[in-house]
Amino acid sequence: MKTEVQESVEKGTMLPLMEEFYTIQGEGYHKGTAAYFIRVGGCDVGCHWCDVKESWNPNIHPPTDIVSIAENASKYAKTIVITGGEPLTWDMGPLTSLLKEKGMDTHIETSGAYKLSGTWDWVCLSPKKMKLPTPEVYAAANELKVIIYNNDDFRFAEEQAAKVSNDCKLYLQPEWSKRDKVIPKIVDYVMQHPKWVVSLQTHKYLNIP
Numbered sequence: 001m002k003t004e005v006q007e008s009v010e011k012g013t014m015l016p017l018m019e020e021f022y023t024i025q026g027e028g029y030h031k032g033t034a035a036y037f038i039r040v041g042g043c044d045v046g047c048h049w050c051d052v053k054e055s056w057n058p059n060i061h062p063p064t065d066i067v068s069i070a071e072n073a074s075k076y077a078k079t080i081v082i083t084g085g086e087p088l089t090w091d092m093g094p095l096t097s098l099l100k101e102k103g104m105d106t107h108i109e110t111s112g113a114y115k116l117s118g119t120w121d122w123v124c125l126s127p128k129k130m131k132l133p134t135p136e137v138y139a140a141a142n143e144l145k146v147i148i149y150n151n152d153d154f155r156f157a158e159e160q161a162a163k164v165s166n167d168c169k170l171y172l173q174p175e176w177s178k179r180d181k182v183i184p185k186i187v188d189y190v191m192q193h194p195k196w197v198v199s200l201q202t203h204k205y206l207n208i209p
């Protein structure tokens with residue numbers, strides 16, 4: 001027999017909440033702007049360089065009622081960024097409906113590996129080779145943010161750019177541990193292929209969450 005809590009998580013009315021924080025969006029198109037981040041636990045994509053591996057196991061993060069998540073978030077900022085973990089592991093419909101009712105702008109950080117759920121004002125797609133995005137996430141992406149760890153990632157970036165809409169913004173972001181090696185390559189690549197824009201994890205330079 002399933003517990004009520006398990007059923008609520010399956011419906012998306014409770015979510016395993018890892019952390020939430022008010023900060024500055026560090027990456028991509030909205031970098032430099034204030035936003036409240038909700039980090040939902042659970043991800044089985046398995047990027048070896050992931051900078052939040054503590055998020056992967058959903059069972060260590062408390063199932064939390066989305067009504068309290070939404071009420072709390074709306075006190076801090078107009079822009080709410082849902083990240084993880086992989087938020088599309090769960091049904092994002094109920095949480096984003098509550099946030100939209102409160103007049104919030106809803107942004108998602110996603111690998112796109114699962115079915116698109118939720119109502120979004122901004123979709124940041126960061127595709128991963130191990131588990132490619134679903135067709136509907138490519139179509140919905142407002143920004144494509146490809147992480148550059150090695151040379152093959154430039155090839156992967158072009159392959160992914162061919163799958164998003166024409167007005168999708170294109171970013172190359174250095175993998176943090178390889179940044180010294182990779183930043184010069186990204187700089188050269190963007191000068192050669194100016195449809196791409198450099199994205200840095202500026203929050204890590206600013207020493208903020």
Ligand SMILES: C[S@@+](CC[C@H](N)C(=O)[O-])C[C@H]1O[C@@H](n2cnc3c(N)ncnc32)[C@H](O)[C@@H]1O
Pocket residue numbers: 043049050051052083084085086087109110111112125126145147173174175176177201
């Ligand atoms: C931790 S992920 C969570 C959201 C979702 N699972 C995803 O991968 O898009 C948030 C963002 O951080 C990026 N990221 C994770 N680890 C990174 C690293 N070591 N260096 C640079 N970016 C990283 C991801 O690609 C993604 O764009």
Ligand SMILES: Nc1nc2[nH]cc(C(=O)O)c2c(=O)[nH]1
Pocket residue numbers: 023024025026027083084109203208209
């Ligand atoms: N400041 C800040 N900006 C971010 N943009 C995307 C992040 C993420 O982990 O999804 C992130 C994060 O963890 N912190």
Ligand code: SF4
Pocket residue numbers: 043044045046047050051052053055084085086111128
């Ligand atoms: S998909 Fe995102 S959360 Fe999952 S392992 Fe990769 S970077 Fe980490």
Ligand SMILES: [Mg+2]
Pocket residue numbers: 051
């Ligand atoms: Mg982060």
